[in-house]
Structure formats: structure tokens, C-alpha cells
Amino acid sequence: MQDLICNAVKDQNTAHDTCDGADEVVLISEKHIQRAMKSCIGRVGMRRMVLCILALTALSGYVLAHTPAGVVVSYDETTGDLGVAITHLVDNPATHYVKHVTVRQGTTVLIDQSYASQPEALAFTYRYNLPQLKGSSGEIRVDTECNIGGSRSGTLTLGATPVAGTPGGAPPAPTRAPLSVFVALLAAGLAASRILV
Numbered sequence: 537m538q539d540l541i542c543n544a545v546k547d548q549n550t551a552h553d554t555c556d557g558a559d560e561v562v563l564i565s566e567k568h569i570q571r572a573m574k575s576c577i578g579r580v581g582m583r584r585m586v587l588c589i590l591a592l593t594a595l596s597g598y599v600l601a602h603t604p605a606g607v608v609v610s611y612d613e614t615t616g617d618l619g620v621a622i623t624h625l626v627d628n629p630a631t632h633y634v635k636h637v638t639v640r641q642g643t644t645v646l647i648d649q650s651y652a653s654q655p656e657a658l659a660f661t662y663r664y665n666l667p668q669l670k671g672s673s674g675e676i677r678v679d680t681e682c683n684i685g686g687s688r689s690g691t692l693t694l695g696a697t698p699v700a701g702t703p704g705g706a707p708p709a710p711t712r713a714p715l716s717v718f719v720a721l722l723a724a725g726l727a728a729s730r731i732l733v
Contacts, residue, residue: 603686604634609678611692616667618647620678620690622660629654635683637662641669641676669694 604624611618618639626632633654639647647664654660669676673694681687 603682604680604688607678607680607688607690609676609690609692611666611669611676611694613670616665616670618664618666618669618676620662620664620680622654622662622680622688623658624654624680624682625658626654627657629657633683634680636679636681638679639664639666639676640679641672641674646676 604622606621606623608621609618610621620637620639622634622637624634630653633651635651637647637649637651638645646666646668649662649664676692676694678690678692679687680689
């Protein structure tokens with residue numbers, strides 16, 4: 537810091553050749569010191585650092601959030617139990633979990649349940665007693681929602697075999713950021729740093 541102050545004072549021609557006391561510091565404008573400090577990093581270095589921080593922030597959110605991988609719905613006519621088998625791989629079921637399950641028959645909401653954790657770290661089954669479904673027909677739709685982000689649905693047509701649900705027929709969302717996302721963000725950062733030079 538002393539060197540920056542000495543250099544700033546010499547540049548302004550407002551001090552002696554030596555810079556050895558605090559009285560010279562008073563003569564330096566704050567703006568000149570800030571300019572001298574910025575030049576150590578440089579504008580390009582500062583922009584690259586900001587872009588890297590933004591890219592890492594964006595990637596960390598994408599890596600942590602993911603939808604449940606699968607939802608399989610089944611119904612037992614003899615007991616009247618609707619089974620909802622959910623696959624949602626997490627590190628800690630107390631902090632990352634399926635927070636909400638909604639069961640619908642047509643437009644009627646049969647179950648609207650919130651949770652504060654999930655029973656297992658990989659796969660688990662919730663059972664709901666719905667005897668009113670015995671002998672009925674129609675589609676049962678189960679929507680699940682992750683507490684960090686993402687949702688997945690499963691459907692069952694009563695009297696048919698269970699169908700694993702995916703939103704819009706898309707494959708299950710990845711649990712880790714694919715390499716292509718990282719490469720795209722890296723390329724955008726490099727292009728931006730070259731443009732801003």
C-alpha cells in the first residue's frame with residue numbers, strides 16, 4: 537500500500553522524492569489511490585473474475601436442483617390404497633426432499649399433502665387410502681414437487697397397468713450439470729472477456 541501511495545504522490549508532483557511519513561498521504565486524493573489500486577488487477581481481470589463468479593453461481597444452482605427421477609402410480613382394489621412410488625436421489629433427505637404431492641382424478645383434488653423431508657435418500661412409496669376409487673374409471677394424476685426445484689408427474693388409468701410419469705414425455709432430468717452446459721458458460725465467458733477488452 538505504501539508503494540501505491542508513494543507512486544500516486546510522485547505522479548501528482550505534490551510530494552518530495554521520498555515518501556516516508558503520513559503527512560504526504562493527506563495530499564493524495566482518494567480517487568487517485570483507487571485508480572492506482574484498480575490498475576493492479578486491470579479492467580480485463582476484474583471482468584473475468586465477475587464472469588467466473590456468475591458462471592459458478594449459475595452452475596451451483598443447476599447442480600443442486602433436480603426433479604424427482606420417476607413417479608409410478610398404482611392402485612390396490614382390495615384395500616383401496618393408492619401407491620405413489622417416487623425415485624428422487626438426494627444426499628440428505630432432511631434438507632433436499634419431495635415437498636409436495638397432489639393426487640387428482642380429473643379436475644378433482646383427492647390428496648394435497650406437504651412434507652418436510654423424504655423417508656429415504658433414493659426411492660420411497662407413499663400410500664393413500666382412497667376407497668372411493670374402487671370400481672371407478674378415469675385417469676389418476678399424481679404431481680410431485682422437489683423443495684429445491686423441479687417437478688414430476690405420474691398417471692394411472694384405473695383398470696390399466698401403471699405408467700411412469702415424465703413431464704411432457706421428456707426423459708428424466710439429470711441430477712448433475714451436463715458437460716455441455718459448463719462448456720457453453722465457459723465459451724460465453726471467454727467471448728465476453730474478449731469483447732470487453
